[in-house]
Amino acid sequence: MKTNLKKASLLLTGVMVGSKLFAQSPDTTVSSANYVEPFSGGDKLRTWSIGIHGGMLSPSTFLVNMSRQDFRSPHENIGYGAYIKKQILPSFGLQADFLRGKLEGGLGQTNVASGNTPQSFSTDLNWSAALSGQFTLANINWRHKKGAIQPYITAGGGVIAYRPSIVNADGSRTGFSDGGGNIHKVYIPVGAGFKINMGSGINLDLGYQIGFVNGDNLDGYNYGMNNDKFSYAHVGLEFSLGSRSKPEMATYNPVNSMRTEYLRKTSDLQSQLNMQKEENAKLRSDLNTTNDNLNKLTADTDGDGVPDMYDKCPGTPAGTQVDGSGCPIGKREVKVYVTEEDKKVVKDAIDNLEFDFGKATIRAKSYPSLDRVAQLLVDKNFSLKLAGHTDNVGSDAANLKLSKARAESIKSYLVSKGANASRIEATGYGESQPIASNKTAAGRQQNRRVEFTLY
Template sequence: MRTIKTLSLLAAASFLSSAAFAQNNPETIQGTTPLGDLSQYRTWSVGVNVGILNQTNLFHFAQRGNSEMDTNFGFSAYVKNQLTPSFGIKAQYLGGKVGGKNTSGNGFESKVPFSLALSGEYLFGNTNWRVFNGVLKPYAALGLGVMSSTATIIEGGNKTEQDNLTKLYVPADLGLKFAVTKDVNIDLGYQLNFANKRFDGVVNGNFQPDVFTYIHAGVEIALGSKQKPYLGNSNPVATMINDYTAKYDEVKADRDRLNAANNELKAQVQSLSDDLKDDDGDGVANKFDKCPNTPAGTKVDGSGCPLPEMKNETKVIEKIVVTDEDRKVVDEAIKNLEFDLGKSTIRANSFASLDRVAALLIEKNFSLKLAGHTDNTGSLQTNLRLSKERAESVKAYLVSKGANASRIEATGYGPNQPIASNANAAGRQANRRVEFTLY
């Protein structure tokens, strides 16, 4: 009797103190989302347990004077479908034998070969907002079932077996589940069973039921793919936090990628700026300037070096007029101008028409603007650099033939000023050009 009471008190104490021993189990929230459907989880589980069946209970009611309890082993198994993290429906089988005697030696034995009950089970641990996924989960269950039992009356040393009876009974459970893994729970429980129809062989008055207890320990195992968490070991709060964290990490990763792309673009712009930089202001970029740091106002050739002093007097043209013949010379040079593929090197068959342009510049003291252009094939940085280099290359050639470098302006526009569509080869060919403007 004392042993039974001790086990009952331990079960109750474990239930009441579970919050103090709660721990986190983050494995149970992987791969789930808030408000997600049940397909994200495993919802079915099976459980088996063994324990002690007797007529005592914590409240000492409905004992019929049978104070000397027999301690008999019982066993049960159940199948459960978890409908929410906190609530599930289980079908439970219970079997065994219950017995007891009073102080005069009279008593009873009741064999329970079969019982089946359907119960609703509520898990308190999965509604805890302070502990995401508690390892210790107190629970309560209440159900209704059908039981087959045979009672034997013991009186004066004689045993009288009564007929087998089928009756309704109500199982009420309090217990504690210990989540040892995301698939397995240890189950400790205290079950009160309320039965009618002479469970102990005695006719009860005033609809008073017979009561017997089942103190048990067992294991519950989740069924299904181990890639999914078990719903009975999941806390909605933990799922919400996990989903928020994952989305925050994704946004942070996108931000880092955008920052990296922005830094790369800044580096390209800086490189392009460095290529076009002209520190001494002589009209020749540092990249092509063979004589850097020339004094301000110094006339230089296409390579950035000072021109030799001209001994002959410079002709002063009061009014500069560009004739149609002059434009024909320039147009012919534009038409015949060719470069090596992807380079700023002028091909030899372009020299003759360029020579005529140089002679025209010297003779009439024209100013000339050279504008380099490309198609949109390749990167913007590469095309801007190539267009500038080709314009500078034409300027250098003209200066080498005696043209005044200070009257020649070389600019590169890359693909930014197309004169035809870049969608076809003919259009791209037309866009790869160096324009000559006399003035």
């Protein structure tokens, strides 16, 4: 185990040193280097890249309990590989993967049928080739305008070629092959990780992958009913191909380009706006002078509608009716206010109002309270608004017609008792303005109403 950790440390150190050698000078012009004119097409971006990686291969994964596997003690070994990727969309790319390494494990399960308990296994993973889709989940950055970290997930399918051997309980070794060569199986690689941008076109790739093999002899030993799996944790470098003047599609931030375009146009518009402000200031000064002169001609200090320069009776009290020279004429209008007693008369009329079912005919018990409303309108010359409403039983058109007819019926009755028809407004709203739920009988009863508004 210590040897494997030493190997992994050396591999990680090598990759990090390589990244320093390949890294370019930091991008100090983020907004310009990462700028592409919005909606200008994918040819303005770098879409091809290659990658190399190395890491730890293990027959164990976090998905399975090793006590139930063919070999219960996994041993980690160095693995390495490479890929070439085509970025199709900012969030999706296709890559061809290559992987090579070794898998080892010990403490084999006992075969009940044969009584054999293998000591360990060793499998040379001579090569694997797969085509995978890589989905970029986000471009994360807390400091700059372009992405710095890209979490991703991958899934695909391919072929794995391997040759296992087993050390039996007696110390003998048994090798397995397919007609003298590698055993070939279909497998499905699924993984996740994230990439860190280290320079122009260089990314540090950290990931974890599980390979699901369509077979149970990856370790050369068939035990149980499960297909074999293996895991690969890796660190690597990805290099974008193409001109350095083009941003990478995988890390490109189109919002930043739109922002840059916006700022450029904003600057031009600001210059035009400053010039326009100067012209507007001059026009405003001329307009203020004109308004001052106009105000002198139209000033009406006492608010009687006659300008001061023509007003022969300045200081007329507010509300006084005046003639063309601004002097009072006739008798001042006496305002009449709606009292609580008046409101009670109207409320009684509403409470006692009843119609024949489905008709606009007022029932006789409603007449006395309506008579008192009519007398109130005659005595105080009030105005009255009648608003008819229904529940939602029946069609919209029928309800609207019925509500209007009932309001008109009340108006006709009040006019017949001496009220001024020009001061009564009758309107129907149908079922459009409920004051209670139409789902209950009590609610529908409240919605069948005529509202009186006295003013």
